[in-house]
Amino acid sequence: MNILDKIVADKRIEVTLRKQLIPVSQLEQSVLFERPTISLASKLKNSTTGIIAEHKRRSPSKSVINQNLNVFDVAKGYENAGVCGMSVLTDSKYFGGSLDDLLIARASCNLPLLRKEFIIDEYQILEAKAYGADVILLIAAILTKEEIKQFSEFAKSLNLDVLLEVHNEEELHKSIMPSLDMFGVNNRNLKTFDVSLDTSKTLSQIMPNEFVKVSESGISSVDAIKELQPFGYKGFLIGENFMKTDDAGKSAAKFIKDLKL
């Protein structure tokens, strides 16, 4: 079994248990459920930098990245740096994140927040909303076409933006539908962890222009962004490059300053 299959198998068990602990009616009573959401897609469209900065403590590919930062400082730091949005990993077993991280990020900044999660059930979309997210991620590699349609339409009905992530042509073809806002290309193969920016370049050619294009993972230099911009990318999702430093916000600020030069 590859790592992605393992993550999804664990996630199914986790979601079954969570549903028993906190019923949907309780999620819907969260004060955050009434909060007007902020569109990441529109922010990216109007930005010249397009940085989406991630909070990520560890990952299956790198094990520990940084356990010493706190979400409050990271969120404030990213906001002060001028990023367009923040991504918060909420998977605990493989990434060391939690829904509490999302809640703390929500309380710390006014950025559009992406719930970075392996979504396999509508219940997780309700959780995203109840804990203050503005955007959800859907990963084509773990969903059928019907699920992508069902989950994206459900997210839209809650006023959440949808970022659909693909890694190859087949995933891209099955995913094109009007209920998505952004198309993300993951430069990292989630099954093997190989990283190549060429994935973004190749897939950009067959990606319909009505969606905001986001390049994800393995971006560690301003040059990489300059290389990707001509392929139509407006958003750049960066985690490790900021999180591996002592001050994620400060490194994001320096990065954005260099990008604007």
Ligand SMILES: O=P(O)(O)OC[C@@H](O)[C@@H](O)c1c[nH]c2ccccc12
């Ligand atoms: O730390 P990086 O290489 O900058 O990558 C960030 C982000 O793209 C990555 O965390 C990611 C992209 N898609 C995912 C899906 C699940 C978990 C994690 C991810």
